[in-house]
Amino acid sequence: MSQLAEKxxxxxxxxxxxxxxxxxxxxxxLLCGLLSVLTTxxxxxxxIKETASFFxxxxxxxxxxxxxxxxxxxxxxxxxxxxxxLIGSLQITLGAAVVAVPxxxxxxxxxxxxxxERIRRVIKPVLEVLAGIPTIVFGYFGVTFVxxxxxxxxxxxxxxxxxxxxxxxGIMILPMIxxxxxxxxxxxxxxxxxxxxxxxxxxLEVSLKVVLPAALSGIVASFVLALxxxxxxxxxxxxxxxxxxSMSFSYLESIQTMTAFMVQASTGDISYHSLPYYSIYAVxxxxxxxxxxxxxxxxxxxxxxxxxY
Amino acid sequence: MNPTAISVKNLDLYYGEKQxxxxxxxxxxxxxxxxxIGPSGCGKSTFLRTLNRMNDLIPNVRxxxxxxxxxxxxYSDEVDVEMLRKRVGMVFQxxxxxxxxxxxNVAYGPRxxxxxxxxxxxxxxxxxxxxxxxxxxxxxRLKDRATGLSGGQQQRLCIARALAVEPDIxxxxxxxxxxxxxxxxxxxxxxxxxxxxxxxxxxxHNMQQAARISDKTAFFLNGDLIEYNDTDxxxxxxxxxxxxxxxxxxxx
Numbered sequence: 272m273s274q275l276a277e278k279x280x281x282x283x284x285x286x287x288x289x290x291x292x293x294x295x296x297x298x299x300x301l302l303c304g305l306l307s308v309l310t311t312x313x314x315x316x317x318x319i320k321e322t323a324s325f326f327x328x329x330x331x332x333x334x335x336x337x338x339x340x341x342x343x344x345x346x347x348x349x350x351x352x353x354x355x356x357l358i359g360s361l362q363i364t365l366g367a368a369v370v371a372v373p374x375x376x377x378x379x380x381x382x383x384x385x386x387x388e389r390i391r392r393v394i395k396p397v398l399e400v401l402a403g404i405p406t407i408v409f410g411y412f413g414v415t416f417v418x419x420x421x422x423x424x425x426x427x428x429x430x431x432x433x434x435x436x437x438x439x440x441g442i443m444i445l446p447m448i449x450x451x452x453x454x455x456x457x458x459x460x461x462x463x464x465x466x467x468x469x470x471x472x473x474x475l476e477v478s479l480k481v482v483l484p485a486a487l488s489g490i491v492a493s494f495v496l497a498l499x500x501x502x503x504x505x506x507x508x509x510x511x512x513x514x515x516x517s518m519s520f521s522y523l524e525s526i527q528t529m530t531a532f533m534v535q536a537s538t539g540d541i542s543y544h545s546l547p548y549y550s551i552y553a554v555x556x557x558x559x560x561x562x563x564x565x566x567x568x569x570x571x572x573x574x575x576x577x578x579x580y
Numbered sequence: 581m582n583p584t585a586i587s588v589k590n591l592d593l594y595y596g597e598k599q600x601x602x603x604x605x606x607x608x609x610x611x612x613x614x615x616x617i618g619p620s621g622c623g624k625s626t627f628l629r630t631l632n633r634m635n636d637l638i639p640n641v642r643x644x645x646x647x648x649x650x651x652x653x654x655y656s657d658e659v660d661v662e663m664l665r666k667r668v669g670m671v672f673q674x675x676x677x678x679x680x681x682x683x684x685n686v687a688y689g690p691r692x693x694x695x696x697x698x699x700x701x702x703x704x705x706x707x708x709x710x711x712x713x714x715x716x717x718x719x720x721r722l723k724d725r726a727t728g729l730s731g732g733q734q735q736r737l738c739i740a741r742a743l744a745v746e747p748d749i750x751x752x753x754x755x756x757x758x759x760x761x762x763x764x765x766x767x768x769x770x771x772x773x774x775x776x777x778x779x780x781x782x783x784x785h786n787m788q789q790a791a792r793i794s795d796k797t798a799f800f801l802n803g804d805l806i807e808y809n810d811t812d813x814x815x816x817x818x819x820x821x822x823x824x825x826x827x828x829x830x831x832x
Binding site: 387388460462463465466467468469470471472473476480481484485578 | 632634637639662663664665666669670672674676677678679680688689692693727738741742745
């Protein structure tokens, strides 16, 4: 007897087990996706809630314009001016940019326009492995190698200093710039390069005058993304740059970044729901706003200025 | 009878082990249109690209034999490839304008060859665009993106861009294969106009096109140059059996 004949009603309402499973699957998969969205919402919510508690006690204007950050001092000496931490983070980001932007773009041009396929196939994965090294390893690399090396040139430099941290963070974000910029340059169609060669361009002219401008939106977006990562970089700067909030903008002295403060505070013995505790969230919220803005900016640049070939 | 612009002798070309061009001999006349025809993969585009050394960009290409332009073997060591490509311009199969303005597309060539004088650049841009029969259509929007032009306009822009460096020879690799019939007609008329001043070598898939616009035609098959003849003769009374079979549509 055939299966079809076995069924009493062909247009039946009741569903088989398989069909029921099939109906449930999209809901389950949606949950998986929602989980990360909900986590993000939860994080932002916590951040806002605890930050609000902070600003209930410290005026926003004092926080954003104050030049002294002594959040972990005894109660009568506490000051919550975030500028020294902002300057610290800015210093590291600028320093890292000075290291990573030229080197990154140089690597990208080499890989995209000059390197024989054989060499590219080796270098690109190596670059990407560099991006996968845990940041704390970079931290110890900075303290045990870069800092002593730099102190040969600057004997008066503090052991914990912004220069060494900037260089190490620069090395950390270099693969990101190199790899993303190279992707952007390689997506410039071959026939545009041929047109340039056909007019008698040298390889350098093709790279700098045709491919680079054509890939500019992707390249700039890679800078912004990488620098956003430099702003948020935590372990390496905590270990290398020290924990001295400073307005001096000196690269040879110990400084403190926003992230390094958060590490310092959360590993200390501050009490739950105290003002220093809330200050972690205030700094975290500031950091979040900065990196979010930069990521959105990167997205905007790469969409708005995308080339149609 | 025009003097010879390009003289090709014993030309062999290999992609790795595979021979793509076999012992080619051709003399191309100055200020004429030479069409290269043949089925896909016959070597006609490869041959075209040997004339300005575009094949240098592909790894594992080996070339033997001689190509003489103005009595100089363009594959000899003392030849500056960039200068060669300035003298021997190229227009490609699909329009490939730079993602820059119309003006900047045309000015790019003169600029890289050292011209920065704004007034002279303006002159060259206008002359080149007129030469490519595009000036009237774009003169009011030279600052607009070239990628916003229609396909036919883009291809004429690419011709203008090639003219701007003042080449002697213009290589065209199926320049109308991506264009509609009206744009194709415009490019064909343009080729007729350009041959007064330039030597033109054009690869085409379209035999009617070759018959319409060229003075001489070369028929390639599997890397061999089967027949090189006056266009009228080649299409009406070819010397070779294989040419006859190809032009009457028996293969290809």
